[in-house]
Amino acid sequence: MSFFKKMKEKITGTNEAVTGKFKEGLTKTRDSFTSKVNDLVARFREVDEEFFEELEEVLLQADVGFETVMELIDQLKAEVKRKNIKDTAGIQTVISEKLVDIYNAQGESDNSLNIQEDGITVILMVGVNGVGKTTTIGKLASRLQKEGKTVMLAAGDTFRAGAIEQLVVWGERAGVEVIRQSEGSDPAAVMFDAVNAAKKRGVDVLICDTAGRLQNKVNLMNELQKVHRVIGREIEGAPHEVLLALDATTGQNALIQAETFKEATDVTGIVLTKLDGTAKGGIVLAIRNKLNIPVKFVGLGEGIDDLQPFDPEKYVYGLFADGLELEAAEEQDTEEDK
Amino acid sequence: MAFEGLAERLQGTLQKITGKGKISEADVKEMMREVRFALIEADVNLKVVKEFVKTVSERSIGQDVMKSLTPGQQVVKIVKDELTKLMGEEQSGIQFARKSPTVIMMVGLQGAGKTTTSGKLANSLRKRNNKKPLLVAADVYRPAAVQQLETIGKQLTIPVFSLGTDVSPVEIVRQALEKADEDHNDVVIIDTAGRLHIDETLMQELKDIRELASPDETFLVVDAMTGQDAVNVAKNFDDAIGITGVALTKLDGDTRGGAALSIRSVTQKPIKYVGMGEKMDALEPFHPERMASRILGMGDVMSLIEKAQENVDEEKARDLEQKLRTQTFTLDDFLDQLQQVKKMGPLDEILKMMPGFNKIKGLENAQVDESQMGKVEAVIYSMTTQERATPEMINASRKKRIAKGSGTSIQEVNRLLKQFEEMKKMVKQMTGAQSKGKKKMKFPGMDAFFK
Structure with a gap:
C-alpha cells in the first residue's frame, strides 16, 4: 500500500469532525501551498533541475528554511534517481513522504500530553x-x-x-x-x-x-x-x-x-x-x-x-491532500485539451 | 545554528576564488548566491530577494566589483547601499492634520504589538511633539484588551476612551472622536483588534472605521520576526485600507528582521517606528542604514555609539582622559569606568550590537558574567581610599582583610590588582603610541568578564 493511501486511510479512520476542523483551518495554507506544488507539477512534466529549483522556492516561501530545504531536495534527487522517476506525476507522494521523514528523523514521537495517572x-x-x-x-x-x-x-x-x-x-x-x-x-x-x-x-x-x-x-x-x-x-x-x-x-x-x-x-x-x-x-x-x-x-x-x-502525517496531508486528486484530474483534462 | 553574516559568507566564497588573479562573471554569480542565502536566512521574502539580487548583480558585473582588489568588500558595500536605498529615507515622524485632531489608526495581525505600540506612540507624541493624545480602545474581541490599554493609559496618565466590549468598534470610534473634540485632544490613536488579513468580515470593519474617522495615518504594526508571509500581510492590509506607514516591533530580539525589507518593497510605505523593548519609551525612529547592517548580520554600531553617548558623562570622560595622560589613574577611576559600562545596560546586549562579535571563535555563546563585575566592585569597595589611590601599598595582610571584607578570596584580590597593573601598562603604551597612531585599541582586563 502506498504511503499516500495509508495516510488517507488513517485519516478517514479518525474522527471526521476533527479532521474537518483541521482541514478547514488549513485550507488557506493548503490552497496556496498545494496549488503551488500542483502548479509546479502541471508546468513541469519532467523531473529536472528546473523542477527542483521551483520546488525549492515553494518550500522556502513556506519558511521551511534553507538547510532543511537543501536536505529535502538532496534526498528527493536521490530518491528520484533510485526509483527512476521521470515525470512529475506521483512525485507529490514522494515529497510528502520525505517531509514526514525529515520531521520524524529522530524517531516517531508520541504527541499526547504527559498526563500523570495519579497526582497533579x-x-x-x-x-x-x-x-x-x-x-x-x-x-x-x-x-x-x-x-x-x-x-x-x-x-x-x-x-x-x-x-x-x-x-x-x-x-x-x-x-x-x-x-x-x-x-x-x-x-x-x-x-x-x-x-x-x-x-x-x-x-x-x-x-x-x-x-x-x-x-x-x-x-x-x-x-x-x-x-x-x-x-x-x-x-x-x-x-x-x-x-x-x-x-x-x-x-x-x-x-x-x-x-x-x-x-x-x-x-x-x-x-x-x-x-x-x-x-x-x-x-x-x-x-x-x-x-x-x-x-x-x-x-x-x-x-x-x-x-x-x-x-505530522495529517499536517503534510493537509498540505497536499484533496487538491492532489482534484488537480490530477484537471491536469489530465488540460493535457487532453492540448 | 547561529546565522552567518553576509561578510563571512562571502569570505568563504572568495577564498575559493583568490589566487585566480582576476575574478570572472561566474565568480560574481557565485557571490550572488551567497547574497541570496544570507537574505533568505534573514527572512527577506524570496521574491524580493530575487529582484534585489538582480539589481545588485547588474551593478556588480558592471565594473564595480570585477576591477576591485577587494571584491568581497565591494559586494558587501553594494549590497548594503542598495538595501539602505530600498528601505527609504530617514523617517520624519507623523503627518499631523492641519485641523485637529490628527487621527492615527493602528492595525495588524494578532500579537504584533498594537496595544503596546499605541501606548508608546501616545507617550512619544506627548513628549516630543507636545501633543495631547487620546487613546481609543477599539479591540472588543480579545479578552482584556480594553483593560490592557486602560492600564497603559493609567501608567502614562494619558486618557483612554473605552465603551467596554458590547459596543461595535465603529461606534466606539465615533464617540471617541466626539470626546476628543470636547476635551481638545489634538491626537487620537485608535487601537484596533488584531485580525488575519484574510478575514473578510474583520477587514470590512477596518474599512468602516477608516470611512468614519478618515485617519491621517494608518500604521501597520508588524512583528520583526515575521517570515516569508510578511509580504502577504502587508499587501492585504495595504490593499484593503491603505496603510501610510509601518511600525516594526520586537526589534530588541535577535531576529535579523528581513521582514522590514519585504514589507517596504511590497507596499512602498515607509517604516516609521521600531519597537525596542517593553518599556513605554522604547519606541524609536527607523534608521534604514542600521536595518541594512542588521539584515546582513553586520552589527549595529550606530545604536551602540548612541547608547554610549547617552550614558557617558562627558565631564567624567574628559577627567579620565586627563588622568590617563598624566598616569594618575587609580582604582577609584577603574570602578567608575565599570559603573559607566554597567549603566549602558546588560553587557551581553551591548556586545551583541558589536559587529563581528558573534564571529569571534569561542565567544559565539559567551555569556557575560555580570556577577564577576559585582565581585570586582566589592573588592574595590573593601579597600581604603588610600589603598585605592596607591594599590602598591596593598600587602599580604591588607589583601587578607580586603578578601574577607568583600567576601572573595585572596586570589581574586590578586587577580584584580594584576589586571589593574596591566591596564595601567597598556594605557601607558597607548598614550605613548597615540601620536604614531599605530597601536590597536584594546580593552585590557575586560576579558575577565567572560566565562
Whole structure:
C-alpha cells in the first residue's frame, strides 16, 4: 500500500469532525501551498533541475528554511534517481513522504500530553511576546476539562498590562479556577501559590501562564528558569510538560527561540499558533529535525475549540491532500485539451 | 545554528576564488548566491530577494566589483547601499492634520504589538511633539484588551476612551472622536483588534472605521520576526485600507528582521517606528542604514555609539582622559569606568550590537558574567581610599582583610590588582603610541568578564 493511501486511510479512520476542523483551518495554507506544488507539477512534466529549483522556492516561501530545504531536495534527487522517476506525476507522494521523514528523523514521537495517572500534572506555557500563550491556555483548559479532568490555571504573566484579566476571562469561558496575584508580583511566588492551591483542591491539571519574553533577554530567561525550578521543588517531576507557543508567522528566528527556550526550561512540545492565516510555519520541520521538539498542538482560530492535536502525517496531508486528486484530474483534462 | 553574516559568507566564497588573479562573471554569480542565502536566512521574502539580487548583480558585473582588489568588500558595500536605498529615507515622524485632531489608526495581525505600540506612540507624541493624545480602545474581541490599554493609559496618565466590549468598534470610534473634540485632544490613536488579513468580515470593519474617522495615518504594526508571509500581510492590509506607514516591533530580539525589507518593497510605505523593548519609551525612529547592517548580520554600531553617548558623562570622560595622560589613574577611576559600562545596560546586549562579535571563535555563546563585575566592585569597595589611590601599598595582610571584607578570596584580590597593573601598562603604551597612531585599541582586563 502506498504511503499516500495509508495516510488517507488513517485519516478517514479518525474522527471526521476533527479532521474537518483541521482541514478547514488549513485550507488557506493548503490552497496556496498545494496549488503551488500542483502548479509546479502541471508546468513541469519532467523531473529536472528546473523542477527542483521551483520546488525549492515553494518550500522556502513556506519558511521551511534553507538547510532543511537543501536536505529535502538532496534526498528527493536521490530518491528520484533510485526509483527512476521521470515525470512529475506521483512525485507529490514522494515529497510528502520525505517531509514526514525529515520531521520524524529522530524517531516517531508520541504527541499526547504527559498526563500523570495519579497526582497533579503541571503544564508550563512559555514563549516570546504575542504568540498566543494565554489564548492557547484557555483552549487547552477547555479541552482537558471536556476530557473529564479538573483544571486550574495560574496567572504567571504578572508583567504585561491586562494579562491577568485576559487569563481570568479564559478561565470563566472554560469554567476553571484561576490563581492570581496582583500585577507586578513575583511570578515564582504566583506559581508557588498555585501549586499549593492545586494540591489542596486536588485538581488533575495545573496550567501555568508566563509572561512573553524575547529569548535574548538573559535576565528574563533566568526568571523563567526560576519559575520552572519553583514548580519542580513543590511537585517532584513537575512541570510534566513545557509547551513553547510558536507563531506560525515567525520566520527563521523560531529556530533560535526553540533552542534558547529548550535550554532554559527543557521544552517538551510546541504549540503552533495562528495556523489559520496564510503563514505555513514550515520552520517546525527544522525544529523537530534539529532539536527533537515535537509539535503537540496547532492553533486554528480564536474560538475555544480551535486547538487541535498535531499529527505530522495529517499536517503534510493537509498540505497536499484533496487538491492532489482534484488537480490530477484537471491536469489530465488540460493535457487532453492540448 | 547561529546565522552567518553576509561578510563571512562571502569570505568563504572568495577564498575559493583568490589566487585566480582576476575574478570572472561566474565568480560574481557565485557571490550572488551567497547574497541570496544570507537574505533568505534573514527572512527577506524570496521574491524580493530575487529582484534585489538582480539589481545588485547588474551593478556588480558592471565594473564595480570585477576591477576591485577587494571584491568581497565591494559586494558587501553594494549590497548594503542598495538595501539602505530600498528601505527609504530617514523617517520624519507623523503627518499631523492641519485641523485637529490628527487621527492615527493602528492595525495588524494578532500579537504584533498594537496595544503596546499605541501606548508608546501616545507617550512619544506627548513628549516630543507636545501633543495631547487620546487613546481609543477599539479591540472588543480579545479578552482584556480594553483593560490592557486602560492600564497603559493609567501608567502614562494619558486618557483612554473605552465603551467596554458590547459596543461595535465603529461606534466606539465615533464617540471617541466626539470626546476628543470636547476635551481638545489634538491626537487620537485608535487601537484596533488584531485580525488575519484574510478575514473578510474583520477587514470590512477596518474599512468602516477608516470611512468614519478618515485617519491621517494608518500604521501597520508588524512583528520583526515575521517570515516569508510578511509580504502577504502587508499587501492585504495595504490593499484593503491603505496603510501610510509601518511600525516594526520586537526589534530588541535577535531576529535579523528581513521582514522590514519585504514589507517596504511590497507596499512602498515607509517604516516609521521600531519597537525596542517593553518599556513605554522604547519606541524609536527607523534608521534604514542600521536595518541594512542588521539584515546582513553586520552589527549595529550606530545604536551602540548612541547608547554610549547617552550614558557617558562627558565631564567624567574628559577627567579620565586627563588622568590617563598624566598616569594618575587609580582604582577609584577603574570602578567608575565599570559603573559607566554597567549603566549602558546588560553587557551581553551591548556586545551583541558589536559587529563581528558573534564571529569571534569561542565567544559565539559567551555569556557575560555580570556577577564577576559585582565581585570586582566589592573588592574595590573593601579597600581604603588610600589603598585605592596607591594599590602598591596593598600587602599580604591588607589583601587578607580586603578578601574577607568583600567576601572573595585572596586570589581574586590578586587577580584584580594584576589586571589593574596591566591596564595601567597598556594605557601607558597607548598614550605613548597615540601620536604614531599605530597601536590597536584594546580593552585590557575586560576579558575577565567572560566565562
